[in-house]
Structure formats: C-alpha cells, structure tokens
Amino acid sequence: MTLGAQMRRLGKHSAIYGLGGIVSRVIAVFLLPLYTRYLEPSDFGAVGLLVGLSAVLVTILRAGISSAFFRFYFDAKDTAERLLVLRTSFWFTMASASAGLVAGVLLAEPLADLLLLDEPNLVRAAFVGIWAQMNYEQLTSLFRVEERSGLFVLASLANIAVTIATTLVLVVGYDQGALGVIVGNFTGTLAVYLALLGYRRAQLGLQLSRPLLREMNRFGVPLVPSALALIALNFGDRF
Template sequence: MYARILKLASHSAVYGVASVASKIVALLLLPLYTRYLTPTMYGTAEVILTLSLFVSAFARLGLQNAMMRFFYDAKPEERMTVGVRNVRAALTATYISAIVAALLLLALRHPLASFFLGDANYTFLIKVAALGLFANIAYSALTATFRLEQRPAAFLAVSLANIAVSTGLTYWFVTGLKWGARGLLLGNFMGFLVLVPVAMAMQRTFIKPLFEWRILKPMLKFALPTIPMAVAYQSLTLIDRSVIRHTGGGLDQLGVYALAAKFAGVVMLVVTALQLSWQPFAYSIEDDGEAKRSFAVVTTWFAAIMGWLVAGLALLADPVVKLMAPPAYEQAGEIVPLLALGTGIFGAYFLVGIGASRVKRPGWHVLVAFGAVAVSLVANLLLVPWLGVMGAAVADVLA
C-alpha cells in the first residue's frame, strides 16, 4: 500500500512542477500585466476565459475520466490493443464535440457578447473564446494520455514547453503590441495550439480516428453522468462572475475579483497536482480493502497540507497584493483567504468523490453538483448586491 502511495506522491510532485511553474510565472508577471491592464480589461479577459471553460465542461463529454477508467478496465496484456482502441474512440468523440461547441460559440457570438460583456461589438472576443475552447480541449485530451500511461516526465516536458510559449506570446501581445484583454487571452490559447502537434507526434499510438458506437456507448454511459460535476464546477465560476458583472460593480470589480482568484490559485497547485495523478492511482488498485486504506492515508495528508496552506495565504495575501499590484486592485487582498478556502474544499470533494467513479456509480455526482450550483446561485444573488465581491467569495465557500 505505502509503495503505491509513495508512487502517487512522486507522480503528483512531477505533475505539480508544471502547475507550480505556471503559477509562479503568472504571479511574477502580475505586477507587469496589471500596469498594462486596467481592472476593466482584466475583468473582460476573465469573462471570456470563464465562458470558454464553462462550455468546454459540456464539450469534453466527461470522456477523459472514462478514457482512464476503460483503459485500466482492459486486462494488462490487452491494454495495448483493447485499451488503445478505447482511448482512440474517446479522443475522436472529444475532438468532434469540441469542434461542434466552438462552432456554436461562433454562431451565437452577438448575443453572447451582449450578455457577458454588455456590448454586441465585442464579437471578436467571443471568437477568441471559441479558439480557446478548442485549443484547451485538444491539448488537455492529448496530455491526458501521458497520465494514462503514467509518464509524468513526458507530461512535464510538454507542459513546460507550453508555459514557455504562452508566456512569451502573452508578454509580447500585452506589453509589445498593447492588445489588452485580447492579448492576454490569445497568448494563453496560442500556447495550447502550438503544443498540440508536438503532443500528437509523441503519442502517435493513440492518434488514429476511431468512431465505433460499440466501444463508445459504454464509455458515454459511464462519462455522461459525470458532466454535471464538471459543469457545476465551471458554473460556480460563471455564476459569481456573471452576478458581479451585472450587480456587483461591473467589469472593474470583476477584474479585482479575478486578481484575487489568481493569488488564491496557489492552493490549486496542490489540488491540480493531485488531480492529475489521482485517477490513474485510484483506478489501478484492484483490491477494495487496499483502496480504502490508501484513500484514508491520502485524504488525511491532503487535509493537513490544505490547512497550513490556506492559513498561510490568509496571513500573507493582503501585504503581497499591495506589494505586487497597483492601488486599483488593493481590495483583492481581502478576498484571497475565502477563495483559497473554497478551492481547498473543492479539492477535498474531488479526492473523496473518486469512490463513486471507482464503483461506476457516477450518478451520485449529479446530486452533489446540482446542490452546489443551487447554493452558489442563491448565495451570489443575495450577497453580491449587499457585500460586492466579498459576497461572491463567501458564496464560493458555501457552495
């Protein structure tokens, strides 16, 4: 058991390097970007990014999770035949869905720009959202195959290359070309697009179009009930951003809230690192007794790490924000502790929720997902008009 846990820890550490590097680079560049981007510009970029991620939660069809599960369902000696076919079918369906979703965003660009940005003339940014949706899904689906094969070094190499490309392009677009919110978004999304062909070349075994309903049907039966959880998580982000935009101070205050979320994202480093290695680890344990013991140890350590991390952010957030960002963003420091706590709670749910997926009963996630969305919607509508962005942070914890 402990050998497996040590393997999980080592893989999480490697996966976490890319996430840590990305967050560190983003934080180091914040003083620069916040001097080129007003809170309104930053808020605009946050709306587009949130919209893209929300739609992608549907477009992924939950097939990344299913891909992991059904690859390991195959007997060890059949994983390079049956398992590979399952992965090819999942990737093909995911890419088709991503293209359809991107085209849908393009078709609805005028009403979407009017609702989310308050101006139908912002259609170009909706086009950017469509590009980002496809790029993100294509990249994450491909890099998931590295995790599936438990090849953290390859995953790390591609991830670090993505960080380098996206950082360079974003820096040029924002500071050199002065493209504002558009530059911030395009820099991030183009990094994904550049690395997709590289990942395809590295994972040629899985890159072969395969659409067989016989293979796809059981995968979708397993995957589709997990979509509400993914959509719910993105809905929590979409709800608070939308309510702030309409009733809590507009794009200017949304920019402040988005900056606070960036700092609180330090907690997401641990959550993301664990997420990337947790599914292959959890599904690879065949004995239920060993699984229970392993899950208990991991959950205990996760809770301890989260407690210290959130407490540290609560102490340091305010002075760090004042040091790194202009006065226009000063209020962000007050919001960071609550957003960090909310992120830690979400990570805990992801950890313990794997049990339902392990026994192929993902329907339980639906109840939890809709409950969280309902709480978020009610709490944001009640608290944001009263407390502003602080109300949105409280709602995040409650949900």
C-alpha cells in the same frame, strides 16, 4: 508490488505532476503587475467572464469523456482495447470541440452582445481556446495513464513558456489588451498540442467504436452536473 512501493510510486508521480501547477501559479503572480499596468479594468472583466464561460463550455462539450477515458483505459484487457479507448476518446473530443468552435465563430456577434462585450473577436478567440484546451488535455492525459509524468510536465512547461512569451508580445508589444491575453493563453496550448499530434501520430488512427462511446458517455455524462457545480463555486463570487 508491495504497498510501500505503490505509495512511493504514487508520491513520486504526484510530486512531478504538481510541479507544473506550482510553476504556472508562481509565474501568474509575477505577471500580475504587468497585467495591472497594461490592461484596463474592463479588460480584466472581459477576460474573467470568458474564462468562466470557457470552463462551463469545456465541461459540457467534453461530456465527461476525460473521466471515462481513465476508467475504460485501465479496464481494457489488452493493448488493442486500450488503443480503441484512446482513439474513441480522441475523435469524440475532436468532433465535440470542433462543433463548439464552429458554433462559437458563427454566433460570435450575438454572444458578444449577450455578454456585453464590445469586440466579437474576443468570443471567437475564446472558442479557439476551448478547442485547443479540450484536445490538448485529451492527449496529455495519455501521459498520465502511461505514468510518464516527466513528459507530462515537460509538455506543461513548454505550454507555459510559449504562453508567457506570446502574451508579453501581444499585450506589451502590440497593446492588444484582453484579446492579447486570451490569444496568448491558447497559443501555447495549441502549439504543444500540434507537437503532440506528431508525437502520437502512430496511435491516432481513424477508429471510433460507437458501442464503446455509448458506454463511456453513460459513465461520464452523470459526472457533468457536479463538475458544473464546482465551477459555479469557483467563479460564482466573481460576478
């Protein structure tokens, strides 16, 4: 393939991937007046705090496996090796996210006290969101390595649509405040993830290679500190 053809392919996929992000940001702007009308200042604080906490915990629990997935998938010599990379990444992510979810549910009350939150259910909902986000992003990354950008954006737009609808119902219809925002945000992610599980069921067998996982962790874990530093830059001015 010529350099020009490669650049055109890169530009095409980049534009399509960017579409989902643009749509989500435009919608966020239109939803802002609704949030300011139905949420108290304390709700904004709680949501912002839990979003920041979730970003940190997702990065730690993921242990760089998402970056390692891309590298080892393209390094694989054949379909069988690529499938092993996928399954190892999938089950590591599932186990890590589930361990975080269990810990978050069990420790919700002391964590709520530590974060000065009145409602432990906010913490529980945030950890469900962490579980959904980690597993959803692992499956949608498969569309990226397959260069199926259209399906990636379709999943993203479906996620956004369900998220908006659920958030409107919970915040406006049921006056759930911060809890409604958090639950609404992960409902779309969780719904699309469950659909993707069905779509990918033939590829997600019970297979995990410990030697491969060690190699992937050796590559991915050193990337965690820089990711945490970037989160600190993004969220540091909010607290």
